[in-house]
Amino acid sequence: MPTAATASTAPRRGRPGYDQESVLQVAVTVFNRHGYDATSMGMLAEELGVSKSAIYHHVPSKGDLLRLALDQALVPLEAIDQDERAQSGRTIERLEFILRSTIRVLLERQPYVTLLLRLRGNTDIERDALERRRTVDRKVTDLVIAAQAEGQVRDDVEPRTTTRLMFGMVNSLVEWYRPDGPATPEEVEETTIAMIIDGLRGRS
Amino acid sequence: MPTAATASTAPRRGRPGYDQESVLQVAVTVFNRHGYDATSMGMLAEELGVSKSAIYHHVPSKGDLLRLALDQALVPLEAIDQDERAQSGRTIERLEFILRSTIRVLLERQPYVTLLLRLRGNTDIERDALERRRTVDRKVTDLVIAAQAEGQVRDDVEPRTTTRLMFGMVNSLVEWYRPDGPATPEEVEETTIAMIIDGLRGRS
Numbered sequence: 586m587p588t589a590a591t592a593s594t595a596p597r598r599g600r601p602g603y604d605q606e607s608v609l610q611v612a613v614t615v616f617n618r619h620g621y622d623a624t625s626m627g628m629l630a631e632e633l634g635v636s637k638s639a640i641y642h643h644v645p646s647k648g649d650l651l652r653l654a655l656d657q658a659l660v661p662l663e664a665i666d667q668d669e670r671a672q673s674g675r676t677i678e679r680l681e682f683i684l685r686s687t688i689r690v691l692l693e694r695q696p697y698v699t700l701l702l703r704l705r706g707n708t709d710i711e712r713d714a715l716e717r718r719r720t721v722d723r724k725v726t727d728l729v730i731a732a733q734a735e736g737q738v739r740d741d742v743e744p745r746t747t748t749r750l751m752f753g754m755v756n757s758l759v760e761w762y763r764p765d766g767p768a769t770p771e772e773v774e775e776t777t778i779a780m781i782i783d784g785l786r787g788r789s
Numbered sequence: 790m791p792t793a794a795t796a797s798t799a800p801r802r803g804r805p806g807y808d809q810e811s812v813l814q815v816a817v818t819v820f821n822r823h824g825y826d827a828t829s830m831g832m833l834a835e836e837l838g839v840s841k842s843a844i845y846h847h848v849p850s851k852g853d854l855l856r857l858a859l860d861q862a863l864v865p866l867e868a869i870d871q872d873e874r875a876q877s878g879r880t881i882e883r884l885e886f887i888l889r890s891t892i893r894v895l896l897e898r899q900p901y902v903t904l905l906l907r908l909r910g911n912t913d914i915e916r917d918a919l920e921r922r923r924t925v926d927r928k929v930t931d932l933v934i935a936a937q938a939e940g941q942v943r944d945d946v947e948p949r950t951t952t953r954l955m956f957g958m959v960n961s962l963v964e965w966y967r968p969d970g971p972a973t974p975e976e977v978e979e980t981t982i983a984m985i986i987d988g989l990r991g992r993s
Contacts (some may be wrong), residue, residue: 586839739983739987742980743972747980750958750980751958753958753962754954754957755957757956757961758957768947771808776946776954780951780988789930
């Protein structure tokens with residue numbers, strides 16, 4: 586943890602040891618620990634070991650910190666759908682590509698996705714993020730419906746319930762996956778995909 | 790919502806309109822809305838429309854309310870393993886029985902299980918409940934390991950990761966299932982079991 590900057594050593598741009606990204610990393614940790622509502626800029630300053638004005642040097646408000654932190658999860662999640670492999674090919678394979686990519690974002694951006702999944706929607710910034718998340722989720726639901734219509738997903742399940750269950754399994758990763766645990770990200774990705782795809786296909 | 794009792798109408802045992810169970814129902818709602826730590830007995834009294842002393846008439850402390858509320862989830866979850874169908878038969882069928890029974894408890898006791906799943910473990914009561922939950926979870930992990938050893942679960946997945954993913958899917962029910970939504974509890978149970986069991990078996 587870098588120590589607080591003193592006025593005499595502070596460079597013109599940013600404080601030594603902190604750029605916007607590392608401020609964000611600390612902010613998302615504190616938001617996840619106490620909840621966004623219960624976190625004050627004073628708590629963030631204490632955690633960073635700097636003054637409140639040093640934080641305001643990087644971001645104008647707590648809301649901006651939240652927005653930037655949520656973008657760390659939402660921008661890569663939204664990008665998945667733009668990939669060629671999400672756009673063409675067999676529907677079940679497009680779905681598998683999207684699920685694999687989602688799992689990777691969850692494991693790589695774990696604290697930011699945790700923040701997103703725990704949002705309560707009390708402010709405009711939160712409601713905007715939840716709406717962007719719903720747009721991502723809706724595209725997956727539409728793919729499950731299409732894959733079922735094309736006979737690539739079992740016909741004895743209701744597609745909306747199935748999609749929520751799938752997301753329940755995938756999203757649980759951010760709650761229990763530990764980067765220093767016994768399973769590698771690749772193993773977790775393969776196990777999750779194996780369970781979901783065979784669950785979707787049913788017994789052949 | 791019953792109105793507050795006045796001294797002149799109060800019977801000797803309990804306040805009119807409230808017994809311990811209805812106090813618990815309100816308590817678990819408020820705990821889930823604000824978090825246990827952030828909930829005061831004053832907030833509960835306000836929600837109930839009674840005085841704080843009226844609550845103390847039913848339970849000695851906020852911690853006792855928490856313990857009683859958690860028992861509403863833990864007692865039926867712990868009872869599942871005592872059933873004959875959890876104890877004998879093919880391992881994969883014992884597992885299916887336990888998962889079906891767990892889903893039913895989650896749907897029937899949704900707010901109480903939500904409280905259990907969101908515990909942070911800050912107090913002895915919370916840590917005790919989390920330990921009881923871990924004991925339940927461990928039995929399921931052991932069954933998945935045994936079913937895999939007996940060739941009833943695919944051999945290309947790691948059983949501990951698989952169990953966590955299964956619980957991720959099942960536990961997500963308390964977050965998104967709505968009793969007034971389009972899917973009945975029976976449909977949700979069948980879809981969840983279909984996805985998990987075929988995911989566990991893999992392609993035949």
